Amino acid sequence: MIPFAQVILDGLFTGATYALMAAGLALILGVVKVVNLSHGAFFSLGAYVAYVLSTKGVSNPAAAVLLACVIAFAFGVFLGKSFINPVRSHPFSVAVGSLGFAILFEQAAQMLWGPHPVSIGSGPPWGELSGVVVRRWGAVSLLASAGILGGLALFLSSRWGLPLKLISEEEEVAGSVGIDVEKIRVLTFGFASATAAAAGALLAPATSITPTMGRVPLILSLIVVIASGMENVLTIFLLAVGLGLLSNISAYLLAPQWSYVSLLTVISLLLLLRPAGLSATDPGRDY
């Protein structure tokens, strides 16, 4: 093993996991324009779906992702329609309500599967490249995040994505040209929830599954989205990967506790220099 090269490759993979979660969050922030604190709960939901399937003898990740997406989409649409849409003009109510949903999910998961961590077999690594191990689930998250974010960028640049862009930029204009704004917002919320669940289902074998496992990815992906801005999908991906590298390199060269500190320090500096986010066209301050 070549230690530093391994740390770099693992850093890329870590960043990809941040990007996977950030994709859905960015969509919700951009189109629905709310801070959704229940996003981490959908990540956990996806992981538990993978776990339940594995206990039934189904270890195919595609099956887990598909089922997790369907369940999370249904939940997301229900949540978007019944709660987020009616109160979305009150940001604090949305934040508190979505946090309440996340806590409700954690309690439900604790009652259903217990508070103990559960686990799924992760299988051997994919292989070795000149002394550097390619971790199976790291590679999967890199490919999945590139796929989801790439697909999202293509969709937004196509004519199918026009209604979303219009709602994101000029909501009133979108409504006046006959776009069903409310329906698109609800469907976007459902789709974003499904991407979080897909991430959870994909990464479940690499981690240990607990009711509160969605909290850390939620915070990290929220950081990525806020610091990158919601305008540019590529910026989200690059920033996520950059932060993943920073997290791993600082943990390796300094000490593991420095990983989180260095990450938050860099984000604070970024926000100080570009408060509207990295991809914002006008980097001026809002106040």
Place this chain on the structure above:
Amino acid sequence: MRRIACFLPVPLLALSALVLLSFAASASPDPVAPIRIGVLAPLSGPFAAGGSAFTQAVTLAVEQANAEGGVLGRPVEFLVADTQGRVEIARSEALRLTSREKVFALVGAYLSEETVGVIEVAAASRSVLIVPVAATDEITDHVRRAYDRYRYVFRVGYSIPQWAGMMAEFLGRQGVSRYAFVGTAIRWNRELAGELRKALAPKRIAPVYEAFYSPRNPALEPVAVAVMAGAPEIVVLGDPGGSSAEFVKRVREGGATFPILSVGGTLGDARVAATLPLSAPLYVQAASWKGASGEATRYAEAFERRYGYMPVGYSDALPYDAVMLLLSAIRDAGRTDSDAVVTALENGTFPGVAGTYRFDASHQAAWGTPELHGTVIRWEPGGARIVSPAAPGGMNPAGVEPRPP
């Protein structure tokens, strides 16, 4: 008006008599009233897994005691308070249990920090407090320094130096000279790493790498890479939580073949262990394990029947023993009087599932002795195998007589 004044003393006298009678009733306990025990455990928050096993074991112990006729002819009742793993909540719940719920004794709390707060409540209310799992030395130091105030506090679980001592015995028998310590950035893990270093120094076993990761962002991949770069002969994994399973997956993915010795918790759970790569030895330390003794086997089987999974033998077995030992001491004392129970605890020996408990002058159970020594198991594809104490029939190098299965 005069007639009213004349009759006024009658209801007043009746009221006074009622008040006096109620005082008298509370002064002498009802001979069949339940003996109430307050249980402090985190049932929500990041330590809920340990707290859940804790209360499950207490439930089992109380059910068993009641099935055997209770204690002194009285049923046993327990009240659980959720500490959420937070010091101030643990303290206020302890206060509520002792003052409002009138429990006779407390069992808990879970974390060292919580327990340090709770011992003040126990001392002020003169309630017996049995500490099952919190390991910091500060708890028994209080008893040593101010016996009169803290004499109600007893620890059933192992202290950090005892823990490190038992680990050092095991590592010494493995014939290693270099080890790595990996744990979470919490006080208990740092203290354990320090004590282990001290305990291993005379055996010429030195750490080549020590790391404490944040539970918020463990960054396990670079930790795994750094551990492997240090080339230790064994890794001590101090994290009892979910990240420990992730760490095992990371190092084995990287091709590491060094053995891992875990403090237990998540890695003691057979359901989790079944999903981990066992390409190299994975050892887990526990207070008790099925097969270590007849009592331990009976307990583990009863636990599995009741809850559908095998106990991990630490955050469950020690609270079970704590309750059983408290009830034995009440029987020995013959009455529910805190001072009498303290005397019984100080002078008695108490068999439990982990061994036979006896307390020293600081009210610390004597771990690391032939009567009470803990167990180390090794996970194998078919399940767990006890590797310490050595197989029945022989003496292991530490001179500990193995217990019959």
